[in-house]
Amino acid sequence: MKLQLTNGYRPRFDQISRILQYLLLQGDKKKISRLEIVTSLGIPENQVENLISMMTGFGLVHPRVTTLTPFGKAIIQADPYFDKEETLWIIHYIVSSNPEWVVWHRIINTVLPSQDHYSVEQISTQYFSDLAIHFSERTISEKLPKEVGSVFAAYSRSELSRLGILGVEGTGNFIKSNPIEIPNLAFLFCLLYYRDKYSPGSSAVNTEDVCLAENSPGRVINLPEYQVRTILGNLHNAGLVRLEQLANLDQVRLSDTLTQEDVLGRIYGGKNAN
Structure with missing residues (x-):
């Protein structure tokens, strides 16, 4: 951490x-x-x-x-x-799905889904009190607010602001916004990244996990389940994944030959699944 x-x-x-x-x-x-x-x-x-x-x-x-x-x-x-929007979404997912970066991870996965208006002071006080057992009082009082502020600045004052996740509401205050839609291939990369990190070698991922599991693309990107299933349907129609829904089976089948590098080639080489 x-x-x-x-x-x-x-x-x-x-x-x-x-x-x-x-x-x-x-x-x-x-x-x-x-x-x-x-x-x-x-x-x-x-x-x-x-x-x-x-x-x-x-x-x-x-x-x-x-x-x-x-x-x-x-x-x-x-x-x-x-x-490219794909670049920014992938960066957002990679950094926000890693619990090691505790402030960034918690802001995206806990704070943003919990409320619509934010201030650096309120977030620093309300959501990180448990860290006092891991870090010194000086670190918590001085460095934590700066880290919280820099994460909010990343989504309001850097290229990541183009994702539309946050808006500015006065000095030091922010408001939840309506993000642009994630491109299908960016979501596919995130899905493979999630599979490779949490179930390496697995050829299928439970669809509900893709939508709701901790650090999954659906959860981190804060997508409603219907939107995740729409994206997966688009990828299925493009022949990039196979949706399997039989009896109690509801999963996304991933080809053994499909890698993160393959998807990057499609994103930056011009092939698409949109």
């Missing part, structure tokens, strides 16, 4: 893009130090540290070695300015 993913800073996707480009140019290096990035790009060391932390949480780089993940490589090669 980590209290700080952002260290109180909102994501700077222009700088993230610069770092991704630099990492791409390093080829097959097994590890890239932060000092190399600082020296080569001229970004202040503390900013690089914060950005690398967020890039790890977003699934763009591997932890500790700071090399590109397949997702990070696909983005810098095909969507370096984070223009």
Whole structure:
């Protein structure tokens, strides 16, 4: 469990893009130090540290070695300015489905479904009192509100704001908004990510789990069950998954050959399932 993913800073996707480009140019290096990035790009060391932390949480780089993940490589090669909705939805799902990033995870999975209006002070006080046994009083009083504020800033003042999850309602106050619809292929990637993390090797996932289980795409993205089933139906019609509904069976069958990388190829290579 980590209290700080952002260290109180909102994501700077222009700088993230610069770092991704630099990492791409390093080829097959097994590890890239932060000092190399600082020296080569001229970004202040503390900013690089914060950005690398967020890039790890977003699934763009591997932890500790700071090399590109397949997702990070696909983005810098095909969507370096984070223009595609699919890119933003996948980032949102990856970081929000990981309980290790306790503040981000709890805001998306507990706070947002519970109320419609938010203030950083109220959220910091009401939803994180249990963390006092894990962190010092100073950390809770000083760093927790900054982390809460940076998560809200990410969805209101960075590229993630284009998802429409939050709106601003005065200084330090926010309101639940009406998100744009998640593209079918982005949902499929999230489904495979969920399967690979929680049931690796499984060829099928219970449909109700896809909709409602903890850290599932339906739950994290906060979609009503009918909308999840509509997306799955679209993917079934496109031949990318198979819905099996017989007697007591209600599941999504996934091909053994369908991988996250395949879906990234469809997203960034032009094939679609919409």
